[in-house]
Amino acid sequence: MNIDDMLCVGVTDGFLLSNTIGRNGQRVSGDVLKSIIRGYRNFAEKMTSLGVNIRLCGGETADVGDLVKSIMVDSTVYARFPRDHMIDCNTIQPEQAIVGLASFGKATYEDHENSGIASNGFTVARHALLHSSYAEKHPETFSETLTLDQVYRGPYHLSDALPNSNFTVAEALLSPTRSYAPIIKEILEKHRKNISGIIHCTGGALTKCLHFGENIHYIKNNLFEKPAVFQAIQESAHISDRDMWKIFNCGHRMEIYCDKKIADDIVAISKTFNVDAKIIGETKASVTGKNELTVEQYGVSKQY
Known part of the structure; x- marks a missing residue:
């Protein structure tokens, strides 16, 4: 979603992506986290193979059971591109x-x-x-x-x-x-x-x-x-x-x-x-x- 929002201003390459995951550790296991992170990696590899280069920059996982009932996954994407391409x-x-x-x-x-x-x-x-x-x-x-x-x-x-x-x-x-x-x-x-x-x-x-x-x-x-x-x-x-x-x-x-x-x-x-x-x-x-x-x-x- 973030990357496709950026497509709308003309960015199509050179994406830097990080993620933040908040989970309720009593309900969401480590295997779920592994699957989510694997999904990030698979998506980035697929897009990069198609000429849309995405570099994963890591992220943060927090156990916040008082705030989150299950799991919340957020992403931040950054890129630079020529101003005249906007x-x-x-x-x-x-x-x-x-x-x-x-x-x-x-x-x-x-x-x-x-x-x-x-x-x-x-x-x-x-x-x-x-x-x-x-x-x-x-x-x-x-x-x-x-x-x-x-x-x-x-x-x-x-x-x-x-x-x-x-x-x-x-x-x-x-x-x-x-x-x-x-x-x-x-x-x-x-x-x-x-x-x-x-x-x-x-x-x-x-x-x-x-x-x-x-x-x-x-x-x-x-x-x-x-x-x-x-x-x-x-x-x-x-x-x-x-x-x-x-x-x-x-x-x-x-x-x-x-x-x-x-x-x-x-x-x-x-x-x-x-x-x-x-x-x-x-x-x-x-x-x-x-x-x-x-x-x-x-x-x-x-x-x-």
């Missing part, structure tokens, strides 16, 4: 294409198919999908500030098949958050000067774009079909389309704002990594004097 999303202009890179599927550099879930909205996803029995078995997995009617109110157990997919519910929820670093690196090497913005659809999901540019009307009217995990979340928790588009990526997690003449080539580059991509919309000049967003799908249109 991409500033505030330069997004009207009459540009919006290219979305899919959050689902299996990239050439991934080991397994991805459900598309990523990290943002994960608390909502767990409580929307999982059965109330998990509240009784694992009270350490939710905040005591929540009332019981807010906790694990879904129909599914972890081993259940997720409808309309090849995943179990556990597999869908545990799909890793995809990194687009190798794809963005190749795109920027070829088209940096024709790209005005890259937005990582994390907090705010499809509405995150509203924080960037000036007097821009963002129109997203050619979205990917919602992956099965998002369909299940929406149906289980009766979440409106308006809220789904504010909480979850719903099929694409990276948006590239570019000159229309290069949009098709960006799509083609992404597909060489077996990550689906398409032009999901465009930008227009806003007539309201402020940024606005229109999202359209399945005959539903919402304004933000």
Whole structure:
């Protein structure tokens, strides 16, 4: 997540990464810590083999049972790069294409198919999908500030098949958050000067774009079909389309704002990594004097 946030300003190499782990030692064993650290190492090695150099700088593990019920893993990433390579999303202009890179599927550099879930909205996803029995078995997995009617109110157990997919519910929820670093690196090497913005659809999901540019009307009217995990979340928790588009990526997690003449080539580059991509919309000049967003799908249109 940190590295992909940095991709949005144009950094694609020379990352220094450190981590801090806080755990409850009564519940989380040393084997869990070893697995997490191994995951860091495997990810760094994989990205480095693809030309995205990540150097692990160590970290710190603390037993803080009074503060943490289970485990919390935080990362800090640092990099230096030429100032004139910086991409500033505030330069997004009207009459540009919006290219979305899919959050689902299996990239050439991934080991397994991805459900598309990523990290943002994960608390909502767990409580929307999982059965109330998990509240009784694992009270350490939710905040005591929540009332019981807010906790694990879904129909599914972890081993259940997720409808309309090849995943179990556990597999869908545990799909890793995809990194687009190798794809963005190749795109920027070829088209940096024709790209005005890259937005990582994390907090705010499809509405995150509203924080960037000036007097821009963002129109997203050619979205990917919602992956099965998002369909299940929406149906289980009766979440409106308006809220789904504010909480979850719903099929694409990276948006590239570019000159229309290069949009098709960006799509083609992404597909060489077996990550689906398409032009999901465009930008227009806003007539309201402020940024606005229109999202359209399945005959539903919402304004933000």
